[in-house]
Amino acid sequence: MKNNSRRGFMGKAFGAVAGVGAVASLYAMKRSWDPLPSVKAAGFTTLDMSAYKENELVVEKWRGKPIFVLKQSEEMTKKAQENPKDIERLIKVGDAYFMVTIGLCTHLGCIPGYNSEEESFLCACHGGTYDYTGEVTKAPPPRGLDIPPFKIDGMKLVLGEEGPEYKKMKETGVTL
Amino acid sequence: MAHFTKATSLHDWLNQRLAIDTLRRVLATEYWIPKNINFLWAMGMVLAITFAFLLVSGIFLLMYYQPNVDLAFDSVNYTIMQEVGYGWLWRHVHGVAASVVFLVIYIHMFTGIYYGSYKKGREMIWLSGMLLFVAFSAEAFSGYMLPWGQMSYWAGMVITNLFSGGSLHADGLVEWIRGDYVPAQAFLNRFFMLHVLLIPLAIIGLIVLHFGALRIPHVNNQDGEEIDFEAEAAKYKAGDKANSKVIAFVNDFMSKDMMVVSIYLIFFFYLVFYHYDFAMDPVNFDPANGLKTPTHIYPEWYFLWSYEILRPFSTNVGLIAFAFAQVIFFLLPFLDRSPNAVPASRRGLFKYWFWAMLIDMIILTAMGKVPPEGLFSAIGFYAALTFIGLWIALPFITKFEKKV
Numbered sequence: 001m002k003n004n005s006r007r008g009f010m011g012k013a014f015g016a017v018a019g020v021g022a023v024a025s026l027y028a029m030k031r032s033w034d035p036l037p038s039v040k041a042a043g044f045t046t047l048d049m050s051a052y053k054e055n056e057l058v059v060e061k062w063r064g065k066p067i068f069v070l071k072q073s074e075e076m077t078k079k080a081q082e083n084p085k086d087i088e089r090l091i092k093v094g095d096a097y098f099m100v101t102i103g104l105c106t107h108l109g110c111i112p113g114y115n116s117e118e119e120s121f122l123c124a125c126h127g128g129t130y131d132y133t134g135e136v137t138k139a140p141p142p143r144g145l146d147i148p149p150f151k152i153d154g155m156k157l158v159l160g161e162e163g164p165e166y167k168k169m170k171e172t173g174v175t176l
Numbered sequence: 177m178a179h180f181t182k183a184t185s186l187h188d189w190l191n192q193r194l195a196i197d198t199l200r201r202v203l204a205t206e207y208w209i210p211k212n213i214n215f216l217w218a219m220g221m222v223l224a225i226t227f228a229f230l231l232v233s234g235i236f237l238l239m240y241y242q243p244n245v246d247l248a249f250d251s252v253n254y255t256i257m258q259e260v261g262y263g264w265l266w267r268h269v270h271g272v273a274a275s276v277v278f279l280v281i282y283i284h285m286f287t288g289i290y291y292g293s294y295k296k297g298r299e300m301i302w303l304s305g306m307l308l309f310v311a312f313s314a315e316a317f318s319g320y321m322l323p324w325g326q327m328s329y330w331a332g333m334v335i336t337n338l339f340s341g342g343s344l345h346a347d348g349l350v351e352w353i354r355g356d357y358v359p360a361q362a363f364l365n366r367f368f369m370l371h372v373l374l375i376p377l378a379i380i381g382l383i384v385l386h387f388g389a390l391r392i393p394h395v396n397n398q399d400g401e402e403i404d405f406e407a408e409a410a411k412y413k414a415g416d417k418a419n420s421k422v423i424a425f426v427n428d429f430m431s432k433d434m435m436v437v438s439i440y441l442i443f444f445f446y447l448v449f450y451h452y453d454f455a456m457d458p459v460n461f462d463p464a465n466g467l468k469t470p471t472h473i474y475p476e477w478y479f480l481w482s483y484e485i486l487r488p489f490s491t492n493v494g495l496i497a498f499a500f501a502q503v504i505f506f507l508l509p510f511l512d513r514s515p516n517a518v519p520a521s522r523r524g525l526f527k528y529w530f531w532a533m534l535i536d537m538i539i540l541t542a543m544g545k546v547p548p549e550g551l552f553s554a555i556g557f558y559a560a561l562t563f564i565g566l567w568i569a570l571p572f573i574t575k576f577e578k579k580v
Contacts, residue, residue: 033366039356059467063357066467107491109333110469124471126548142343142491 044160046153047100049093055132057114059103062148062159066103066111068121068134071096076119076132088174089133089144091165094155101134101145112145121145147175204426208409210397211423217395218436219284225437226277226444227379233270234372236263241322243368245361248324249463268452274316275455276444278478281309289508290530292517293396299509300389306506308382311375313479318371320476324364325460330473332359332367342492358466400518472547480544481537485564487548488557497560504567511570514577522580525573529566536562 045062047069052058054073059066072080072090077097080086090097103111110125120137121130129138134145151163162170169175183189190196240260242251256263285305288294294302317335321328336359340350355362394405403421412420423429447454459470475483486498516523520530536559543556 033352033355035351035355035357036362039360039362043357061467064360064466065358108473109330109337110473111467125469125473140490 044158047157047159048155049096049098049157050155052098055116055119057116062102065148067148067159068099068101068103068114068145070099070114070132072099072132080133086131086133086135088169088172089135089147091147091150091152091157093152093157098157099132099134100147100150100157100159102148103145105141106136106143106146107141205424206409206413207425208405208412208422209395209425209429210401210403211421212398212401213395214398215432215436216283216287218433219280219287221433221437222280222440223277223284224383225441226273226280227383229269229273229444230277231376233266233273236266237270238372243322243365245324245364245464248322248364252323253461265448268448271455272444272447272452274319275476275478276447277312278316280440281312282478285309285505286530286534289533290520291396291398292400292512292519292523294509295512295517296515297393298389298396298517301386301393302509303506304382304386304389308379308386309505310502311379311382315371315375315379316476316478318367318375321359321364321367322371323460324464325457326462326464326468326470327457327460327473329359329464329466330469331475332363334473336363338486338495338498342495359464396517398519400516400522474545477541477545480542481540484540484544484556485560487544488553488560497564500564500567511567512574513571514574516577516580518580524577526577529570529573532562533566536566 043063045060045067047060047067049069049071052069052071054071055076056071058069060069061067077090080090080097087097089099091100092098105112105123105125105128107123107126107128110123112121112123112128112130114121119132121134123129123141126140127138128136128141130141130145131137134147136142136144147166147169148159149162150166151158151161152165166175178192180192183192187196237252237256240251240256240263242248242255252267256267260266288302288305317331321332332354336350336353339353340346351357354360355366394403397403401421405422408420408422412422412424417423455476457476462470474480482498482501485501486494488494489497512526514523514526520527539555539559540563543552543559546552548556
């Protein structure tokens with residue numbers, strides 16, 4: 001009997017050591033699977049906002065994803081100002097307003113196309129549409145195009161960093 | 177230590193050290209199979225052979241494939257297809273087998289459902305089989321990534337996006353799975369590892385479990401008859417093979433199995449040599465481009481039914497329905513409350529349930545392939561509801577089934 005409890009103790013002690021080892025190795029496995037530092041460091045893109053033309057969609061790349069940049073024309077800005085929800089989605093750099101969004105449909109991740117005459121986006125995959133501010137105008141997409149984290153730096157826009165304007169957007173629920 | 181004597185032959189030498197005679201008896205000559213089973217029971221062997229084809233062709237592809245986002249596409253479509261001697265053969269065998277293996281798995285599954293082979297002591301066979309189905313699905317998906325074509329890339333994008341959990345927005349989890357913000361080098365490397373090492377290992381382990389699970393309850397039969405395997409085996413061994421209800425796996429049953437396998441292989445190599453393209457999506461012959469989506473994204477045919485269950489609903493409901501479809505088959509032995517392990521044709525409402533489920537899944541498969549517009553979208557929606565409804569109804573309709 002005495003022996004049994006000794007063996008039992010050894011068993012439990014070994015179990016405890018093995019448990020610690022198992023948890024530690026699980027943590028190591030989790031960390032190995034994390035994105036590499038070089039991948040994370042490359043997660044910033046700087047856009048020069050003075051180079052864009054009105055109502056002409058430019059597709060940039062940030063974190064491998066397409067980024068839609070659409071400089072709003074005066075009429076578009078006026079139209080947006082009439083609807084506070086629309087103007088909230090736009091980013092003011094210098095004197096101009098810009099729509100800057102991740103160019104992936106919020107439904108299943110296809111890339112919508114822009115029609116500059118109708119000033120709207122159409123996702124051909126499942127027929128979702130968005131207006132010139134990236135707001136959804138026809139289902140199935142559950143929400144407007146996502147706005148990437150940005151920081152305004154003079155006439156430059158740094159994607160991947162959360163500036164005060166972005167944080168405000170996040171609070172009001174305009175973006176995720 | 178065991179007692180060893182001077183060996184009289186190589187066979188005797190091995191037998192003393194590895195007990196090869198015992199092994200042969202247990203695995204082959206005294207492994208008993210009921211006589212009254214039809215060709216549908218040969219699907220296990222057909223699957224084993226197909227898996228062997230996948231393994232061998234995969235080894236040859238592995239020698240030239242480059243798991244690198246810049247080289248992967250050309251290593252498959254140029255090096256293997258154009259330069260490597262008979263490289264095209266391995267690729268076509270691998271591609272066709274990967275597609276056909278699912279056809280046979282579905283036949284195998286529905287055979288089990290029709291004859292009630294998941295019931296009464298055979299639950300572990302069903303559960304291990306379902307685990308194999310999941311492992312094969314993961315294997316197929318990870319393999320689909322490797323040529324790094326347009327469909328590969330966007331399938332990787334969409335499927336990993338499912339893990340964000342809709343409104344939960346677990347984007348961190350998705351990035352963790354990918355090792356990057358989008359499918360990129362880290363993603364390709366880890367899916368390469370999963371495809372050639374980890375999942376095949378799991379599959380081989382699960383095949384051993386699946387076969388092991390068969391040893392005690394034995395194979396079911398066409399009439400759902402409860403056979404006393406020991407008594408019948410004794411008859412067989414005494415020489416009364418005509419009256420015994422069982423036969424030995426080797427050589428008796430194996431000859432029938434191999435007959436079915438031969439016919440299957442004619443069909444298989446007909447596909448490999450003349451219709452290999454049915455298993456290859458044309459979109460995947462465009463190199464991956466993260467800035468351009470194919471107009472219509474759909475999975476390979478064998479995933480269409482579960483894809484169609486995801487699609488007609490709003491994001492969150494769709495994800496829940498999708499998750500339901502993935503796990504519900506596991507619960508079949510527990511949701512079927514009937515005591516009968518007989519063919520569906522001799523049961524009550526289950527007879528209709530079986531055919532309704534089969535037809536519904538074929539409709540879902542067809543609707544998953546077409547663009548979700550108008551009438552197709554409506555049919556897909558109702559078929560998805562029917563799928564869920566049938567599973568909810570199953571415990572009720574089987575509970576009142578009379579004992580046959």
